[in-house]
Amino acid sequence: MEQEKISTPAQGLIWFGAAVSIAEILTGTLLAPLGFRKGLAAILIGHVIGCALLYLAGVIGARTEKSAMETVKISFGQKGALLFSVLNVLQLAGWTAVMIFSGGEAAATAAPFFGVPLWECAIGALVLLWILIDFKHLQKLNIVAMSALFLLTLVLSTIVFKGGGSFPSAEALSFGAAVELSAAMPLSWLPLISDYTRSSRDPGKAPAVSALVYFATSCWMYVIGMGAALYTGESDIAKIMAGVGLAAIALFIVVFSTVTTTFLDVWSAGVSSESISRNFREKPAAAVICVIGVLLAVFTPITRMEGFLYLIGSVFAPMIAILIADFFILKRDAAGRDFDWGNLVIWLAGFILYRLFLKMDTPLGNTLPVMILTGGICFIVRKIFFKN
DSSP states (O other): OOOOOOOOHHHHHHHHHHOOOOOOOOOOOTTGGGOOHHHHHHHHHHHHHHHHHHHHHHHHHHHHHHHHHHHHHHOOTTTTTTHHHHHHHHHHHHHHHHHHHHHHHHHHHHHHHHHHHHHHHHHHHHHHHHHHSSSHHHHHHHHHHHHHHHHHHHHHHHHHHTTSOOOOOOOOOHHHHHHHHHHHHHHOOOTTTTTHTTTBBBBHHHHHHHHHHHHHHHHHHHHHHHHHHHHHHHHOOHHHHHHOOOOHHHHHHHHHHHHHHHHHHHHHHHHHHHHHHHHHHHHHHHHHHHHHHHHHHHHHGGGGHHHHHHHHHTTHHHHHHHHHHIIIIIOOOOOOOSOOOOHHHHHHHHHHHHHHHHOOTTTTHHHHHHHHHHHHHHHHHHTTTOOO
């Protein structure tokens, strides 16, 4: 099916919506123990790392005009890439549930007349609406929603940084751990970005605009969260705004930021489903994932799934490292094979390295060293042992 082309400004709006997220703000609160100056440095360094890799992944999709999981076939073969497609759908279904659960809790804080389950269902219904709307109309709706979110987050920033004093925290956090937390959000989009840059009208500009917009907006969200913890002593943004009589604004930010971010998760899950089987179609598969996410959020202790989700997420750092090495450095393409066993073994080594590095503390976090090592192993193995 031919993809409708997305303008460069529309690409920027997509990634603005991805970054304006309660999850990003909450992650920013975790950096408060470093203080503002060190915390800001960690945010910037982590986002430079994450967004540089995000850009490279987006370039691959833009140049090949393939979805994220279709590009994985370049390194792992037609059937070898199925492993990553299945795991991507699983992690996206899980993150959909986590986002809806977090959004429902925050919305219930701003507007307690509905319980958390009702807000979760309402957010899920809005995500379904985003899925079902025709793409041309969706772009217009996104312009309205993003403009409103931009103005309201300016209001939120003003409220947070008018707070007095500094909130002391006894919890220790190393600079390397803070960098890893800051890189985590842009890295989480690595298995998705090509789903959007593949359809860009200007393949040369779209990946750069996407990465730069995400960089600026995500840093902003982190700083809001860190500032909230430092200057107000409160990490719940909805509670902060409700406390100064702005519950309606808080509700809008919570609901629509959750919708615009979660939409990307479920849509990419639909795209990845097509990579698993041509019998699946993007919109119906995305709608099914959305419903599954709502059911998980309402009926399961979703916060207990995060360890499992991070385990699955660690699959994708070595996967992308190998893909970047193959595409940009080695200039090789295994898409004509069923399996590329050499790269699958290298990926397994990278996965094990990632799990080992989780126990270490490095100045630049864990993901970047693992990706450099995995990409280096791929390069050396291909140059010395394999010539194809």
